[in-house]
Amino acid sequence: MTEPDDETCRQVLRILALIGDKWSILVIGQLRDGTLRFSELHRAVKGISQRMLTLTLRHLERDGLVTRTVHPSVPPRVDYTLTPLGTTLLDSVSALADWAIAHRQEINDNRCRYDATRSQR
Numbered sequence: 001m002t003e004p005d006d007e008t009c010r011q012v013l014r015i016l017a018l019i020g021d022k023w024s025i026l027v028i029g030q031l032r033d034g035t036l037r038f039s040e041l042h043r044a045v046k047g048i049s050q051r052m053l054t055l056t057l058r059h060l061e062r063d064g065l066v067t068r069t070v071h072p073s074v075p076p077r078v079d080y081t082l083t084p085l086g087t088t089l090l091d092s093v094s095a096l097a098d099w100a101i102a103h104r105q106e107i108n109d110n111r112c113r114y115d116a117t118r119s120q121r
């Protein structure tokens with residue numbers, strides 16, 4: 001296998017920065033079961049501001065991971081759905097979440113041990 005060139009590495013890093021962002025992962029996870037309205041996503045993704053949700057959805061839409069549908073109603077209704085490409089991320093996102101759940105206590109214990117040794121200095 002050949003080494004990727006610099007441009008390929010930069011592109012991959014930009015993609016990983018987007019999909020590795022905590023908000024993107026949470027939004028993708030919420031959309032796993034189907035279409036949600038903006039307000040439903042906002043309620044489901046705890047701690048995200050409306051502005052950050054809007055930015056996250058724009059990035060996901062730009063990369064072709066989410067589809068945005070505006071329904072002409074009063075007030076306007078906007079729905080978001082994972083695209084087929086976005087759906088391919090679900091297994092990876094689920095695997096990361098499962099790993100975090102399985103190892104959260106061990107990681108918390110390690111953090112406490114690390115912090116305790118640093119505070120003794």
